[in-house]
Amino acid sequence: MADINVVPYIDVMLVLLIIFMVTAPMLMQGVKVELPSADADPVENQDSEPLIISIDSGGQLFLNLGEDEKQALTLATITQRVGAVIRRNPEKPVLVWGDRAVPYGEVVTVMAAVQEAGAASVGLVTEPPQ
Template sequence: MHGPFNRAGRRKPMNEINVVPFIDVMLVLLVIFMITAPMLTQGVQVDLPQVTSEPIDESDTRDPIIVSVDREGQIFVTLGGDDTAVALDELGQRVAILLERQPGTPVLVRGDRNAAYGQIVTLMSTLQGAGVANVGLISEPPPGEA
């Protein structure tokens, strides 16, 4: 009996999911994210001085408090990717509150190479008055040493 009702020649239904279209979509998304990720800049635009120095110890998993001074002398406090412009007189209070919540959080200063030296020293003195024992300075390696 060879007809359309013959069960011997019928194929079994597949119980597997075809994942090839999902892989294609995932690869397209990966390429899109790889292209757009370098375009996303976070933080304050600061032209850092270029010096050779030893990197700081990154064994501490806490997000550091980054105090940035831009070319115009404006001060920004960054914690966890959130930039906030502050005045110098309220900087000490804000950092003291952050250190109260998370004691031992590292504090780093990003100063633009064109910022006044006196302003950076005043900023570091304000941080010391807020209870910061050690302040790290952020710089960029000279071209060719990266």
Template sequence: MEAFIARKRRKAMSEINVVPYIDVMLVLLIIFMVTAPLITQGVDVDLPQADAQPLPEDSRQPLVASVDREGNYYLNLGDNQDQPMSAVDVATLVAAHLRMDPETPVVVRGDGNVAYAQVVQLMVLLQRAGAPKVGLMTQPPE
């Protein structure tokens, strides 16, 4: 009789082990968290949908940040408006002015022959200085 030892029959396991799936999902989450900021780079700009309209007469005097074809920055604030400024000086002056008057419109005026990258760098600089919206100054067609 010893040959017939009572064996317990194992029941079929009906549960799914989800631990490996959780590990995969956490790895994917980390990958997406790292790559998402790299994909979404850009400058928020409100571009007109139709012909550009001039600023209203009753609006505040805008801050005009300019970049010439050599990549020099200018700002219509201070005593030396016709002297080139460093990026740090432009950011400091714009941030100080926007702290005093946050409703001031900010406009970028770029030379027609300047590299696009220079205009974008100026817009990023103004955005980091606290400008909520940055407009582009244009000349009407003749």
């Protein structure tokens, strides 16, 4: 009787599982920023990947969209790109990763510009207190 040996398929599946487990957290990363701490409830799990606008300690803006996510962009460029994405997918979540060294006014300016571009709501990302 001819039996199918499934052991090689299980090995391949486990290797792929490990690869996905290692690379998935890296896909969400944008620019490294020191997030402020806040005791807040986490946002419900979203089905679509959010747009992440990062503001580093020097006040430079980055967007996790396009070919080079590590390239600093102007506020006008970010507003234009976010507006184009929101027109295609109005339910797309938008999150701001602001470094704790950035003045609050700069973060609010970015949030206001993104809302003017069409984002229904803009969330701030923080780390839980330790």
